[in-house]
Amino acid sequence: MIAALGAAGVIVRPFRLPEAIWAVVAAALICAMGLLPLADGVRAVGKGLDVYLFLAGMMLLSEVARREGLFDWLAAYAVNRSKRSSKRLFLLIYGVGVVVTAFLSNDATAVVLTPAVFAAARKAKADPLPYLFICAFVANAASFVLPISNPANLVLYADHTPALGRWLASFALPSGLAILATYAMLRWVEGSRLDAACEGDIDQPALSAGGWTALAGIGVTAIVLLTVSALDLQLGLPTFILGVLTAAAAIVRSREAPWPILKGVSWSVLPLVAGLFVLVEVLARTGALTALAGVLRSASDVSKAGAAAGAGGLVAIASNLVNNLPAGLIASGAIAQAHPPLKVVDALLIGVDLGPNLSITGSLATILWLNAIRREGEDVGFRRFIKVGVLVMPPALALAIGVRLLIG
Secondary structure (H helix, E strand, C coil): CHHHHHHHHHHHCHHHCCHHHHHHHHHHHHHHCCCCCHHHHHHHHHCCHHHHHHHHHHHHHHHHHHHCCHHHHHHHHHHHCCCCCHHHHHHHHHHHHHHHHHHHCHHHHHHHHHHHHHHHHHHCCCCHHHHHHHHHHHHHHCCCCCHHHCHHHHHHCCCCCCCHHHHHHHHHHHHHHHHHHHHHHHHHHCHHHHCCCCCCCCCCCCCCHHHHHHHHHHHHHHHHHHHHHHCCCCCHHHHHHHHHHHHHHHHHHHCCCCHHHHHHCCCCHHHHHHHHHHHHHHHHHHCHHHHHHHHHHHHHHHCHHHHHHHHHHHHHHHHHHHCHHHHHHHHHHHHHHHCCCHHHHHHHHHHHHHHHHHCHHHCHHHHHHHHHHHHCCCCCCHHHHHHHHHHHHHHHHHHHHHHHHHCC
16 A cells, blocks of 8 residues: 555656655655565665666766757757758757757756757747647657666666567567657647748757867767667666766766856755565565466466566556656566566566556656756646547657567
8 A cells, every 4th residue: 555655646647746755755654664674675776776876877878968058959950950841840859859858868958958849849930739749758668778878778677678689689679660650640639830931941959169179079878878788787887977978078068066057956856766675575565466466477378478468557556647767667577576478578678668658657758858847838638638648658668669579
């Protein structure tokens, strides 16, 4: 009950308190009541070290890029290349979103690219909502292009993310089809809003020296992480080191104090993830994960393809009920006990990553996106989002899992 209430607090945010508070309070209450020994709680928190380092490094990179105007520069570039076509602008922004998500994580797309896209749409005198939807949907659709594209990828595979070669062999085609399917459906759903022409000649801001520093830091990070992943090493420490080095370079160049950059980072994400690790650990003590692992093992024995399709679909739906981060943690615990076939594990990852495109509550990235558009004066209710999500998510999910089952 405590774990369920903690997860509900993360999603609903009663009294508008930060998500992290509910996860941490639930975890602390579990340990205080003796339901989980404190030492085991500490060990559960320690299991997420690679995830914490990865998130911290990526958030530092994102904040430097935001402060130095890199994403505003990219958005203005897309507007000026649209040639007054709303449809071409839609495609260009979608392409930028894919690149940002793949190489900088889906949270960066939700938090940093969204305000830049809103500003670009406003300058282009276009209806901003179709372009804002891009930021929400592509953040999940492109989140399994690479292991670094979504922190949930690290969570699902615990402390051993697949090597880059194996990752690309398993997910290159499914992720590509998911990206294309999401674009096609989103473009169809929002088509009537894209008929009007837009402005195509706005002021292109010059990219400052700090912006080039941020771009170089992101580029180097992407290369290093691809190399580290190819060597089958953990991603967290290299990401953190490069994030710190990029932030330090920007600070030295501008001769400013580090506090503005540090203040702009959403550090509350780290205790949120730590609390969720504790909640999943205590669920394992109740036998719930053992029961799930048994079902997964039995289903895999009957039919690998059926188990993969069923597990991927169920975790996609569950991600919208409890958010995909705890859903991924629970799936990871079940995988550790059941040791299902590789295709079943990969289908679970696809469900965790694509499933959140159904509703606003599906992923942390989507929740962050909602907060970002509210700051810009826009809002999207649960019903409005799910009307789009119910058309956009299922085709992408079915294609991705279906293709993964067909390839070796």
